[in-house]
Amino acid sequence: MIKEPYGITVSRDIQDRQRLHPEATGDLSGLLSELIVAAKTISAEVNMAGLGDFLGMAGKTNIQGEKVQKLDDFANSAIKRRMARCGYVSVMASEEEADAIPVVEGYEGKYTLAFDPLDGSSNIDVNVSIGTIFSIHRALNSGSVDSENDLLQAGRKQVAAGYIIYGSSTMLVYTTGEGVHGFTLDPTVGEFYLSHPDLKMPERSKYFSTNEGNSIYWKEEMARCIEYLKKFDKATGRPYSARYIGSLVADFHRNLIVGGIFLYPTDTKSPAKAAGKLRLLYEAAPLAFIAEQAGGRAITDDGRAIMDIAPDSLHQRVPLIIGSKGDVDIAEEFFAGKR
Numbered sequence: 001m002i003k004e005p006y007g008i009t010v011s012r013d014i015q016d017r018q019r020l021h022p023e024a025t026g027d028l029s030g031l032l033s034e035l036i037v038a039a040k041t042i043s044a045e046v047n048m049a050g051l052g053d054f055l056g057m058a059g060k061t062n063i064q065g066e067k068v069q070k071l072d073d074f075a076n077s078a079i080k081r082r083m084a085r086c087g088y089v090s091v092m093a094s095e096e097e098a099d100a101i102p103v104v105e106g107y108e109g110k111y112t113l114a115f116d117p118l119d120g121s122s123n124i125d126v127n128v129s130i131g132t133i134f135s136i137h138r139a140l141n142s143g144s145v146d147s148e149n150d151l152l153q154a155g156r157k158q159v160a161a162g163y164i165i166y167g168s169s170t171m172l173v174y175t176t177g178e179g180v181h182g183f184t185l186d187p188t189v190g191e192f193y194l195s196h197p198d199l200k201m202p203e204r205s206k207y208f209s210t211n212e213g214n215s216i217y218w219k220e221e222m223a224r225c226i227e228y229l230k231k232f233d234k235a236t237g238r239p240y241s242a243r244y245i246g247s248l249v250a251d252f253h254r255n256l257i258v259g260g261i262f263l264y265p266t267d268t269k270s271p272a273k274a275a276g277k278l279r280l281l282y283e284a285a286p287l288a289f290i291a292e293q294a295g296g297r298a299i300t301d302d303g304r305a306i307m308d309i310a311p312d313s314l315h316q317r318v319p320l321i322i323g324s325k326g327d328v329d330i331a332e333e334f335f336a337g338k339r
């Protein structure tokens with residue numbers, strides 16, 4: 001059966017939201033629209049993976065003798081190409097590139113864009129859901145040479161954030177600070193339609209999502225938290241079930257829809273992970289914005305709100321505890337030594 005809101009396209013939704021702000025110039029709407037075009041291109045390519053020889057490592061040659069571009073390189077280029085001359089963005093950061101990415105000279109706009117072009121890319125070869133994550137800030141000094149600094153702003157200052165999940169269907173989920181809205185791609189006409197208006201995360205859940213294979217490297221607080229969630233206690237809805245895809249967008253998306261807590265804490269596996277695995281600018285902060293807008297929470301394992309962390313570098317890592325508010329509250333108490 002067709003749901004009531006079917007028929008509202010994402011462009012219409014963006015325009016309607018823009019009308020609520022008479023001072024808006026339309027640049028943010030324009031930027032989101034360009035991103036959506038890139039997302040459709042990536043979605044089409046993801047759906048063709050395997051057929052188009054996109055699987056596996058870059059540097060291979062396909063059957064026609066053409067150089068094969070790895071899918072995450074493709075996604076990175078697709079987004080950069082849309083942004084380079086759109087006039088809405090001044091500078092970008094991508095998980096795929098070490099340095100800040102400038103736009104074509106003369107086309108600098110008033111926003112910054114940080115993105116993970118294809119998160120969970122180790123899952124591409126096994127046909128598991130992957131996603132694109134994006135975070136948009138207002139540039140501090142549009143067009144200035146100090147553009148990397150423009151990208152280093154706290155999540156709390158985001159003007160928009162979202163992700164596209166390439167799963168059993170392709171969905172766009174985004175927020176501009178007025179709730180969280182989900183759109184499903186109808187691939188036959190190439191249009192995203194509003195399918196999940198005003199998403200709210202359940203206050204408590206029955207799912208935890210973490211890589212238990214890392215448990216020998218966890219701190220005691222994390223280990224005790226997970227043991228607690230696995231213990232039987234009918235009154236508090238335990239034990240929780242485990243759900244872990246290993247693809248952040250997919251794990252987050254499930255928790256957004258049905259509730260859940262995702263934990264990627266600091267661990268002692270490698271020096272890099274002493275600060276967590278996931279990246280602040282284009283993984284943790286945008287998902288934290290969405291979580292908070294949907295009634296959830298996102299913190300580090302030392303109790304800081306992800307949204308309030310001032311980044312010190314483009315690829316900074318953070319421990320990430322994110323999901324249903326009641327569940328994150330419980331984890332916070334374990335990490336603070338109160339349980």
Ligand code: AHM
Pocket residue numbers: 095116118119120121122211246247248249277
């Ligand atoms: P990536 O950016 O290299 O794809 O890594 C990020 C991914 C996330 O999607 C996922 O949550 C996490 O890494 C899984 O890590 P692990 O395999 O250590 O559990």
Ligand code: MG
Pocket residue numbers: 095116118119120283
């Ligand atoms: Mg990633």
